[in-house]
Amino acid sequence: METLIFNSERKLKTENFARIGDLSYFEGPLLSLFEDLTNGNFYFFDWVDRDQDYNRWIIYRVLPKHLLNFLNRKISHLDLFRQRPEKSVYFTDIDFENKGYFYYSAYEIESFPKNYFPNEDSYFDPEDCNSIDRIKSIIFNSFARQKSENEYSKVYHIHNLKTKTNYCNQPIGRRSKRTTSVNKLFKAIKFEDLKNSPSFDYYSKEIKLYPDLRNPVQANIKEDENKYS
Amino acid sequence: MQAKKLKYKEYLEKYKNCPTSDFIEVERDAFRWTGTDVSLEDFIPVNIKRKPPARILDDSDKMCMAYGLSMFDTLNNALKKYFKLYKKQRIHQQEHFKQDKGTKIAMINLTKNDGIADLPNKNNFGHFTFHEYKETNLVGKISDLYSVFKSNGDFNI
Known part of the structure; x- marks a missing residue:
């Protein structure tokens, strides 16, 4: 297995990742799509190497529009990798105990090995994918969600409105942690208005899309609720 | 007559309906890497x-x-699936693939006493899964062995 130079100080937190589906699968996943539930970003777990004790995965972010181009075979796996929005590529080595990806640390690779680049002629093949409808549905949802920077935060905001009826009376200091104009927008929306809006069903479904959330995720959503309150 | 027990029963028991009811005893030729x-x-x-x-x-x-064990319904399908997966891998992974999956395709005539299988998947090169019975020895049932690669390294398709 390739010896990697990596930065042990720079870790990728994967405990809030939710697995969406496998884009390539044979006797186990080869290329899997995840969503970071804290910010809605998509990541690939791309199997690149193995020895007798470990399987190695590289992890990198992908944009929904590039992902869709990949699924529509407009761009190759290599193109998708090159178009990643963040230069950082992480890796994780998973041993035979196979405890689950979130138990293993993912570190940033400092010098990316040439032989870990995807093949130039490797394109998505729907025959290798066991959950194409679910994957596409979640990508389309993310387009709607990311229309503006503010949109995604509404998911958390609905939680707030459901649980905190006196939201608008929260002390200003707690709201000021966020530097964008999200809070100004939220202040103008009442829960009743949201409930009657066409978006409400969508966001409610969005929360229910991940019934198998692990406890830490729930805990972090609560933390995020506080960030926006 | 003794009830036929599946190999790896201790693992299969951990899952609900494992294997599912569509797995049945078969009599057919099967091809495995x-x-x-x-x-x-x-x-x-x-x-x-x-x-x-x-x-x-x-x-x-x-x-x-x-x-269970991955098998294919025809030699051609077994070769094509191998070729497809192999070509998608990075160069160093192609070598791992050869080591892990081998470079031969064994032909086996499965009988009802060997185990149970699901139907070959037409959308996946006739791939099917086979669960052996405890006493089955498939190595002894291999009737032919084909090479995936020609002597010059090209695929034998």
Whole structure:
């Protein structure tokens, strides 16, 4: 297995990742799509190497529009990798105990090995994918969600409105942690208005899309609720 | 008459309806990727093998199917699927693929006393999963062995 130079100080937190589906699968996943539930970003777990004790995965972010181009075979796996929005590529080595990806640390690779680049002629093949409808549905949802920077935060905001009826009376200091104009927008929306809006069903479904959330995720959503309150 | 028991029952029991009711005893030719010197190692399900470890990201990968054996309905399908997977891998992974899956294709005539299988998947090169009975020895049932690669390294398609 390739010896990697990596930065042990720079870790990728994967405990809030939710697995969406496998884009390539044979006797186990080869290329899997995840969503970071804290910010809605998509990541690939791309199997690149193995020895007798470990399987190695590289992890990198992908944009929904590039992902869709990949699924529509407009761009190759290599193109998708090159178009990643963040230069950082992480890796994780998973041993035979196979405890689950979130138990293993993912570190940033400092010098990316040439032989870990995807093949130039490797394109998505729907025959290798066991959950194409679910994957596409979640990508389309993310387009709607990311229309503006503010949109995604509404998911958390609905939680707030459901649980905190006196939201608008929260002390200003707690709201000021966020530097964008999200809070100004939220202040103008009442829960009743949201409930009657066409978006409400969508966001409610969005929360229910991940019934198998692990406890830490729930805990972090609560933390995020506080960030926006 | 003794009830037929499946191999790896202790693992299969962990799953609900494993294998599912569509798995039935079959009489058919089957084709499985193997090493050059075929041994019992070539007939160990991926999730049982420790070295190299199975590719598992979370518990959803620890599925019933992974305790069965991958087989194909025709030699041509077995070759085509091998070719497709092999070509998609990075160069160093192609070597691993050869080591892990072998470079031969064994032809086996499965009978009802050997185990149970699902139907070949027409959308996946006639792939099907086979769960052996406890006493089955598929190595002894190999009737022919084909090479995946020609002597010049090209695919034997």
